[in-house]
Amino acid sequence: MAYKSWEEINEKIQSGKVVVVTAEEVIKIVEEKGVKKAAEEIDVVTTGTFGPMCSSGVFLNFGHSDPPIRMCRVWLNGVRAYAGVAAVDAYLGATEPSESAPMEYGGAHVIEELIAGKDIDLYAESYGTDCYPRKQIKTTINKYNINQAFMFNPRNAYQNYSAATNMSDRTIYTYMGTLLPNGGNITYATSGELSPLLNDPEYRTIGIGTKVFIGGTHGFVAWEGTQHNPGQVRAENGVPIGPAGTLALIGDIKKMSTRYIRAGVFEKYGITLFVGIGIPIPILDEDMLIKTTVRNRDIITTIVDKSGKYGVVGTVNYEQLRSGKVELNGRIVPTAPLSSLKMSREIAEVLKNQIKNGLFTLTKPVEKLPSEAKVNKLEIRGHGNE
Amino acid sequence: MSKIKIAMKFTVENVTKPITYHLIKDYNLLINILNADVSLNKTGKLIADIEGRDEDIKSGLEFLGRHNVEYKILQDIIVLQEDSCVHCGACTAVCPTGALSMNTEDWSLTFDQEKCMVCRLCIKACPLRVLRVSDNGVE
Numbered sequence: 001m002a003y004k005s006w007e008e009i010n011e012k013i014q015s016g017k018v019v020v021v022t023a024e025e026v027i028k029i030v031e032e033k034g035v036k037k038a039a040e041e042i043d044v045v046t047t048g049t050f051g052p053m054c055s056s057g058v059f060l061n062f063g064h065s066d067p068p069i070r071m072c073r074v075w076l077n078g079v080r081a082y083a084g085v086a087a088v089d090a091y092l093g094a095t096e097p098s099e100s101a102p103m104e105y106g107g108a109h110v111i112e113e114l115i116a117g118k119d120i121d122l123y124a125e126s127y128g129t130d131c132y133p134r135k136q137i138k139t140t141i142n143k144y145n146i147n148q149a150f151m152f153n154p155r156n157a158y159q160n161y162s163a164a165t166n167m168s169d170r171t172i173y174t175y176m177g178t179l180l181p182n183g184g185n186i187t188y189a190t191s192g193e194l195s196p197l198l199n200d201p202e203y204r205t206i207g208i209g210t211k212v213f214i215g216g217t218h219g220f221v222a223w224e225g226t227q228h229n230p231g232q233v234r235a236e237n238g239v240p241i242g243p244a245g246t247l248a249l250i251g252d253i254k255k256m257s258t259r260y261i262r263a264g265v266f267e268k269y270g271i272t273l274f275v276g277i278g279i280p281i282p283i284l285d286e287d288m289l290i291k292t293t294v295r296n297r298d299i300i301t302t303i304v305d306k307s308g309k310y311g312v313v314g315t316v317n318y319e320q321l322r323s324g325k326v327e328l329n330g331r332i333v334p335t336a337p338l339s340s341l342k343m344s345r346e347i348a349e350v351l352k353n354q355i356k357n358g359l360f361t362l363t364k365p366v367e368k369l370p371s372e373a374k375v376n377k378l379e380i381r382g383h384g385n386e
Numbered sequence: 387m388s389k390i391k392i393a394m395k396f397t398v399e400n401v402t403k404p405i406t407y408h409l410i411k412d413y414n415l416l417i418n419i420l421n422a423d424v425s426l427n428k429t430g431k432l433i434a435d436i437e438g439r440d441e442d443i444k445s446g447l448e449f450l451g452r453h454n455v456e457y458k459i460l461q462d463i464i465v466l467q468e469d470s471c472v473h474c475g476a477c478t479a480v481c482p483t484g485a486l487s488m489n490t491e492d493w494s495l496t497f498d499q500e501k502c503m504v505c506r507l508c509i510k511a512c513p514l515r516v517l518r519v520s521d522n523g524v525e
Contacts (some may be wrong), residue, residue, distance in 0.1 A: 052513065177476045178511045185479050262472055269411065272513065274472060293461030322490065336479030340472045341493035 006364045009043045009282050013361050019032060020044040020280075020355045022348040023194045023292055029291045036284050043202070044362065045281045045292040047196040048213075048347030051189050051339030052272040054175060055155035055226060058111055058253055059091040061147040062122065065139075070132035075099075076110045076141075083124070091152075092265075093254040094273035106271030108263035110309055111151075114143050115215070115355045134156065146203045149253045151215065151261075155225040157277050159197030159245035159346055160232075160301055161317060165328065168307035170241060172266075173268030177338055179306055181326055192296045192318035192343035195280035197245045202237040203230070207365025213278035214353045215222055216260040218360065219251025219306065224369045230352055231374045234314050235300055238291070241315065242302045245369065249277065252344045276343060278351040278384040282362050296322055389437040391420075391504070392447075395456040396430035397490040405455060406434075413446040414438055420503045425474045433460070460504050466497045470516040477508040477517060509511050 012018040019042050021029060026045050030038045060081070062071075070087040074080070077232045078100050081092040096107035110120060119140040128135040137241055165186045166172045166179035171178075177187045192198070210221040227244025232244035253261075260276030283289045296318035303314040303326075315329065320326050321335050354360040396405070401424060409415045416437040424430030436443060450457050464485075473495045477486045486499035486508055488494075508517045 014504040051474070106389070114502035177513075178480045180480065187476070187479050218397075232427045264515060265515065266476075266513055267510040274474070274513070324488070324490070334479075336477075337488065337493075344491070 004283065005287050006282055006283065006362060010129060010361045012043055013355055013358055016356075016358060017301070018043045018114060018350045018355060020046060021198050022345070022352055023047045023075050023281075024348070025291070027193070027293050027295055030289065035289060038282055040287040042283050042289065045198050045199065045283060045289075046278055046348045046351040046355065047194055047225050047281065048276070048278040048344040048351065049157060049191040049195050049339060050274060050276040050343035050347060051155055051258070052175070052266070053109060053156045053275045054095050054272045056153040056273045057091055057107065058114070058151050058152065060090050060092060060149050061088070062088045062141060062253045063145075064146050065134060065137055066097070067134045068132045069125055069126050069134035069137050070129055071137070072289040073125045075123045076120050077105075077113070078121070079105070079107050079200075079301050081107075081208040086229070095210050095271050096342075097271055101136055103268070103270060104265060104305055106263075108273040111253065112258055112261060114149060115253055115261055117143055134333065134373055143254045146364045149255050151219070151249070151256070152222065153249045153275065155227060155246045156249045156275055157196050157279070158190065158243055159195070159201070160240050160242050160299065161189045162302045162304040162312075163380035165303055165313060165333070166307050166325065167305040167310050167313060172296055172307055173266065175266055175269050175272065176306060177336070178267060183331065186316075186321070186326055186328065186333050187338050188301070188318075188321045188335060189338045191339050191341055192322070193294055193370045194341070194348055196277065197247070198239060198299055200281055200288075201234070201240065201291060202295075203369040203371060204246060204288060204291075205284065205365070206247070206279055207362055207368045209280065209366035211360070212251075212361040213354075213360075214249050214251040214256070214260075215276055216257030217251055219249055220363070221247050222367070222372070223248040227375055228370060228373055229375045230371045235295065235298070237298055239294060239299055241300045243254040247369075249306040259337070260343075272341075276347050280351060280355060280360070280362055286380060293321070297330050314361070349351075387437060388440050388443060389435060390443060391433070391435050393503070394432045394434070394450065395462055396424060396431040396432070397454055398427055398429060398453055400431045400453055401426065401428065403453060404434075405450070405453065406451060407447045409436070411443045413449065415442055426499065435500070438507045451454060453506050462504050462521055464496070464497075464502050464504060464506070464508065465501065465518050465520045467516040467518070470514060471495055472514055478511045480507040480511040482507070
């Protein structure tokens with residue numbers, strides 16, 4: 001089996017000779033040319049996803065005022081940011097609701113407005129110290145006048161995710177959208193055969209240090225994502241059946257675009273952030289190529305009753321989910337996506353062109369993602385719980 | 387010729403009457419049923435486009451009144467701000483008539499105004515808040 005090194009692929013990118021295709025295009029090419037020939041020709045396969053990812057947020061450093069303040073409590077456009085770090089550092093979480101309109105405006109909206117270059121009201125309070133005497137500050141900030149603003153998302157790019165339905169007799173409002181009673185609809189996330197980790201199911205090329213497209217700019221995989229669950233049950237093709245691996249991603253929001261980062265609201269659930277991510281996969285050998293030819297019909301996921309009544313009520317593949325209707329308990333149920341496939345395709349295409357034009361080289365991981373971790377449950381322990 | 391969209395409510399008593407038949411046969415109206423929830427011994431709802439000459443529409447509506455069929459002319463329309471839409475598809479999960487659906491070729495959201503019964507479920511189901519209701523000025 002021929003092997004192409006990361007260095008060889010990067011040299012091809014630099015010299016403009018690289019062959020890049022998207023994770024959708026590769027399927028047909030391999031069908032026509034066969035694995036051997038296609039593996040020789042194709043250097044990189046690009047993936048893309050654009051969906052609501054609640055576990056997102058930004059670290060900010062506002063710079064010091066005169067006299068300075070050690071900010072203890074911070075609000076940005078009326079949304080609380082976590083200030084339990086150094087004097088003028090804060091973390092603004094995407095799902096943090098505003099105090100005045102908690103179900104309409106929150107951290108994600110502030111992040112989108114920051115990226116758009118708008119002025120944001122900053123209000124902070126402190127107890128005052130000898131070295132930081134100021135007790136209150138009220139001003140406006142924007143991405144041009146603060147020191148740093150980088151997105152650090154603890155959990156993005158879920159490798160597969162359960163589809164959702166509702167077996168109770170009333171409409172429920174969830175992070176998977178509005179679910180109609182008595183199994184009235186099914187919603188699903190992930191971009192299926194275009195999704196980054198579904199094209200590298202065993203994390204051979206995506207690891208810590210991998211350069212990624214995030215929010216319109218380049219960022220990196222900082223760590224395994226929270227709830228990273230490589231031990232999920234897998235099908236014969238190695239693809240997990242249900243939620244599995246995740247990525248913690250980092251990127252400079254000063255360089256991001258609101259085309260690829262959008263605030264969202266799920267009715268009666270709360271605020272979320274749509275994040276656009278693309279990851280290139282180097283075709284090191286035939287095995288890697290085969291992994292990227294995964295099709296929607298080969299990706300199976302579970303259907304979970306979000307009313308909490310029945311748990312897993314069925315399994316389904318993405319081809320069925322994409323068809324618009326799925327049979328569940330003998331009934332035909334309409335399906336609806338929550339991730340934008342249109343935007344996911346655009347991201348895979350943009351990344352493809354960046355690589356072709358020598359604007360994006362590949363980064364070999366400095367460390368592999370864990371391949372054996374499992375997810376713990378939070379047990380209710382302690383006095384009074386026996 | 388004019389076209390209106392109406393929502394009709396049937397009582398338990400008049401749910402058994404062939405109301406739509408009369409609108410078509412006696413008043414020469416073109417009826418396109420967009421959504422119906424009508425069953426015996428229950429109150430029913432029906433949303434339809436009605437097309438015909440102005441005087442026929444007027445007489446047809448008077449006929450509904452005489453038979454205790456409550457109706458409301460739907461003047462509002464749902465407007466999609468396409469340039470802000472990310473085509474996620476969350477709104478299609480709640481649309482009862484299929485007016486909002488995904489184009490399975492390019493996976494863009496398509497909105498068929500004709501099929502819309504202005505139930506407004508999509509307005510809140512849209513995470514990006516790009517669907518809104520607007521008065522289109524129909525009398």
